[in-house]
Amino acid sequence: MLDAGRTQDTLLEVNNIEVIYNHVILVLKGVSLNVPKGGITALLGGNGAGKTTTLKAISNLLHSERGEVTKGSILYRGERVQDLNPADLVKKGVIQVMEGRHCFEHLTVEENLLTGAYTRPDKGAIAADLEMVYTYFPRLKERRKSQAGYTSGGEQQMTAIGRALMSRPETILLDEPSMGLAPQLVEQIFEIVKSVNENEGVTFLLAEQNTNVALRYAHYGYILESGRIVMDGPAADLRENPDVKEFYLGMADEGRKSFRDVRSYRRRKRWLS
Ligand SMILES: Nc1ncnc2c1ncn2[C@@H]1O[C@H](COP(=O)(O)OP(=O)(O)OP(=O)(O)O)[C@@H](O)[C@H]1O
Ligand SMILES: [Mg+2]
Secondary structure (H helix, E strand, C coil): CCCCCCCCCEEEEEEEEEEEECCCEEEEEEEEEEEECCCEEEEECCCCCCHHHHHHHHCCCCHHHCEEEEEEEEEECCEECCCCCHHHHHHCCEEEECCCCCCCCCCEHHHHHHHCCCCCCCHHHHHHHHHHHHHHCHHHHHCCCCEHHHCCHHHHHHHHHHHHHCCCCCEEEEECCCCCCCHHHHHHHHHHHHHHHHHHCCEEEEEECCHHHHHHHCCEEEEEECCEEEEEEEHHHHHHCHHHHHHHCCCCCCCCCCHHHHHHHHHHHHHHC
């Protein structure tokens, strides 16, 4: 039996989760989302909206931050995963690329990529996968002997994504890939995400402040504000939505503080008219 709202091709399902830091700070207030197999799903929202917290809740990385999921459930292929440790989740095919493109700075680019394969039993295929990563990121092949700490921000982001690919994941949770990168590089990274999605069938859940670029590459989007999903829909619809245009695509009026303010303002107006 499938749960209500869950379709056959749902891979990851977050149901009404609440996250609290340090026992008192309520950050996620009932977040629900579905990630279908083979899609690119975007989790959008401004600074501090709760995007990283949502991804960390999924991959069980909250404990080291003194955070915990206090309500709701997280299912992967219909199975509860919120009590697994991150390594077990990787074995199930879910890997997170952390915000801020964490690399092992003292290792070379290639050594960084190889660390991504450590959970795999089929060591024989690793060389072929390294080549696969290099076809998506030719720049990393050129830089493979360089110490990661001395490569550019864009190259480090590529290394972080490449390392995730080396675990042959079914799903990648990608946190803020555009952070701190020049627009042209951001575009290049999203193009690669798109081709990995199309050619390798990898499912993506990506957190982004950059709504514009994310909605051009994602199939579906969720907008998070102050720990709540305020809107969701197919990316093409969100791109055309007047509220989204106004608030997230750079056409905002001064003076209105949040997306929710505008929505309730519109709702009030409708009730009054
Ligand atoms: N370890 C922590 N302890 C207490 N509060 C935290 C902790 N980590 C995050 N928060 C708070 O939780 C809220 C959500 O933060 P989060 O990092 O999830 O947002 P975000 O959407 O990823 O933001 P950004 O776009 O800036 O990365 C913020 O108010 C933040 O201050
Ligand atoms: Mg974040």
